[in-house]
Amino acid sequence: MPPAQTSVPHPAIVSPAVKQEPRDGGHHGKVSSPVEKAKDDRPHIKKPLNAFMLYMKEQRAKVVSECTLKESAAINQILGRRWHSLSREEQAKYYDLARKERQLHSQLYPGWSARDNYGKRKKRKRDNGKCDSAEVSAGPFSPPCVLTPPQERAPTHTHLTHTHLSQASPASSLDSPATPTTALASPAAPAPTHTDHPHPHQGESSSAYAEQVQPLSLITKPNRAGRDHPLHTPQPPAPQPSYLHPHPLIRSGAKISGPQSSSSFSSSHPHYSPHMVSARSRTPPIFSRSFPLPPMSAPPPTSTTAAHHQSEQSLHCALTQSQPLSLVTRTKN
């Protein structure tokens, strides 16, 4: 059943096609079943933005102006770092916003599934033209193009390795939350008192930890039917939050000017996402092309290429504005 298109033109709907979408859906000659055909005819409903995407949208312009950078890849790197340097309260705002996004999205498009968009974009290039299977094996500590048997490359507890531990040095701002946050001790969440354990593997019981700090996603997942964890009382059908009026996804204007209205951060701790680790590591970080950042703990800048120059600029920008260099782990030996 097509998601009963409400009269509300939700910005998630992209009229013509997804950006970059290969014409004809990219499935030339394969539009066999009428079902697929019907699918193609349906308007493309975009995924709701997640917390980081909302943050990016809001902050991108600022970073661009501050850093005089234009390339999104570089900007996103900076934003990614800044994201981690945000206090938990600040991040919680975006998680909260994103959660409401999803709620609204699911209300507008009850039948919509992220799966509907699968294949709408060109399949990601994964082989980089070389060592096609190495992409899965090459972590930050593996040389690119070195095949590693699955048994070896994935220690059973890789999921405990926080993404940013592998990508960023432990000195990353994650370890230095601005404040022990009372916000997270939301009415819904059972006041976590740890706050100084940003990384689960620092403690013994990751599960116990997880219950306290994992982001909403990890809580809702096992409970998808309910959409939200029971503890996270899904902001009752309450009147639409003020910031939703100019809905963040609504292109016609009003970008989210900051979710100042979020009264309580009912979302759980947004900082940690253990399950993201492996997924991230699938892509051997390559900065070779445009942003060859210096390897971690290998500061000596030796390159004089323009690209490197640019990366240094972006780095500098990021450093001077957010945090000490630490996560430039784009090691590339």
Place this chain on the structure above:
DNA sequence: TTCCCTTTGAAGTAA
């Protein structure tokens, strides 16, 4: 003209 890059998070699939 089209895809890649780069980031994190949500949700999907496969085993």
Place this chain on the structure above:
DNA sequence: TTACTTCAAAGGGAA
């Protein structure tokens, strides 16, 4: 249940 994959934004750069 775990691991992995895809897509969401964005725009310069490469093919």
